[in-house]
Amino acid sequence: MSDDATRTIFLEGGDEQLELQRYRLRVIDGVDKGTEVSCESARATVGSSPTNDLVLDDPAVSRVHATIEVDDDGYLLTDRSSKNGTFLDGLRLRQIYLDDGTEFRLGNTTIRFELSDETTEVQFSGRERFGGLLGKSREMRQIFAILERVAPTDATVLVEGESGTGKELAADAIHQHSDRSDGPLVVLDCSAIPADLIESELFGHVKGAFTGATGSRKGAFESARGGTLFLDELGELSIDLQPKLLRALEKQQIKPVGSNKTIDTDVRIIAATNRNLFHEVREGNFREDLYYRFAVIRVQLPPLRDRPDDIPLLVEHFLRQANERTGRGDVEVSYRTMEKLKRHRWPGNVRELKNFVERAVLLTQGDNIETRFLNLDQPDTADADEARHDSALPLVDTALAEGIPFKDAKNRLVETFEEEYWSRLLERTDGNVSKAARIAGVHRKSVEYILKKLDLSREDLGIQ
Numbered sequence: 001m002s003d004d005a006t007r008t009i010f011l012e013g014g015d016e017q018l019e020l021q022r023y024r025l026r027v028i029d030g031v032d033k034g035t036e037v038s039c040e041s042a043r044a045t046v047g048s049s050p051t052n053d054l055v056l057d058d059p060a061v062s063r064v065h066a067t068i069e070v071d072d073d074g075y076l077l078t079d080r081s082s083k084n085g086t087f088l089d090g091l092r093l094r095q096i097y098l099d100d101g102t103e104f105r106l107g108n109t110t111i112r113f114e115l116s117d118e119t120t121e122v123q124f125s126g127r128e129r130f131g132g133l134l135g136k137s138r139e140m141r142q143i144f145a146i147l148e149r150v151a152p153t154d155a156t157v158l159v160e161g162e163s164g165t166g167k168e169l170a171a172d173a174i175h176q177h178s179d180r181s182d183g184p185l186v187v188l189d190c191s192a193i194p195a196d197l198i199e200s201e202l203f204g205h206v207k208g209a210f211t212g213a214t215g216s217r218k219g220a221f222e223s224a225r226g227g228t229l230f231l232d233e234l235g236e237l238s239i240d241l242q243p244k245l246l247r248a249l250e251k252q253q254i255k256p257v258g259s260n261k262t263i264d265t266d267v268r269i270i271a272a273t274n275r276n277l278f279h280e281v282r283e284g285n286f287r288e289d290l291y292y293r294f295a296v297i298r299v300q301l302p303p304l305r306d307r308p309d310d311i312p313l314l315v316e317h318f319l320r321q322a323n324e325r326t327g328r329g330d331v332e333v334s335y336r337t338m339e340k341l342k343r344h345r346w347p348g349n350v351r352e353l354k355n356f357v358e359r360a361v362l363l364t365q366g367d368n369i370e371t372r373f374l375n376l377d378q379p380d381t382a383d384a385d386e387a388r389h390d391s392a393l394p395l396v397d398t399a400l401a402e403g404i405p406f407k408d409a410k411n412r413l414v415e416t417f418e419e420e421y422w423s424r425l426l427e428r429t430d431g432n433v434s435k436a437a438r439i440a441g442v443h444r445k446s447v448e449y450i451l452k453k454l455d456l457s458r459e460d461l462g463i464q
Contacts, residue, residue: 131173209258
């Protein structure tokens with residue numbers, strides 16, 4: 001690696017600028033041979049999960065197998081506690097700085113790291129907060145720097161990240177820092193609305209458009225006029241509806257269901273997904289032209305396990321909130337507990353951390369929150385994948401034995417999970433839909449749609 005591969009410049013207000021050479025990750029051996037990605041950000045991930053920058057189909061590769069992070073010393077390759085390890089020259093490694101042309105192996109896949117002649121500049125904000133998003137790590141400060149520049153514009157933003165990383169908080173922050181902040185922020189969860197209703201929810205409908213349409217109704221595009229429309233879980237949008245959404249975005253016009261009249265729109269679009277939409281395009285599940293229409297600005301929110309330095313800041317924030325809410329005002333966190341929290345993998349990300357702090361404050365008998373209210377002995381990612389695999393086997397066996405098509409079998413598995421999940425959650429909340437929505441991290445309206453789709457009632461759940 002050349003001595004000038006990276007250079008940090010400190011700017012006014014605590015901002016930083018990292019100048020770095022762009023690089024390419026090229027698969028030179030394995031089932032994905034020939035696959036390559038170009039990287040120009042401060043962090044890239046490699047693994048089998050579709051949320052990674054380099055997605056591998058190698059079964060010996062973990063979901064998030066390794067990361068490459070750029071710092072003042074160069075390009076740091078880190079194995080993320082993968083099941084089968086990361087190797088260089090036959091030696092298993094935890095971390096190593098990469099040189100141009102370095103080849104390393106993940107599972108049965110060999111990857112070459114190649115520096116390009118082009119450079120790029122990565123900005124890091126000096127702030128530790130943007131709207132409801134908190135973080136002092138470089139990963140989060142890079143995101144803050146992007147959002148600071150993008151929010152005042154009308155540019156379409158695609159926010160990607162695992163469940164619980166704060167995608168809705170990012171959308172809200174963008175809206176609040178925009179020129180449309182006085183207008184509405186309308187949220188539409190594409191995963192929670194039945195396929196036969198999603199078009200009406202987006203574009204509205206006129207009276208008599210379909211069975212049950214007893215009156216005309218505005219859709220999300222009209223409701224968000226002058227403000228922002230946030231399309232959550234965009235990756236769940238039906239492939240059949242995607243062309244209609246594309247036309248609405250390109251022409252800035254919509255046509256309500258059952259109407260021949262077009263209506264001009266005036267909205268800023270923000271979308272979010274827990275999938276890697278570029279990978280979904282390659283798999284044929286998402287239109288390429290619609291992807292590029294949304295991905296004008298892409299923001300990838302990192303999982304909490306990849307930014308442990310942010311955990312103290314988040315814990316203190318949630319602790320203040322919980323103390324104020326409960327009226328205690330005296331519960332703290334010890335150094336030992338904080339270190340345990342930093343080592344936890346947090347599969348539910350920031351949402352799980354917040355719920356833990358609130359629960360610990362309520363249940364603790366002393367002046368410090370305790371980790372006994374948290375399961376710190378969770379299996380690693382690979383083991384968790386195997387557990388999920390085992391739980392699906394009975395349905396898979398039935399589907400194969402009965403010759404059920406893949407799509408139908410998948411829908412049956414999802415429906416079984418949804419019914420079990422919401423039944424248990426509503427039993428736990430004694431039928432309180434608002435409370436269930438808060439715990440699940442979705443909107444009350446989305447829960448109502450789901451319950452209607454599953455045909456679940458308080459009587460069915462045995463709730464008086």
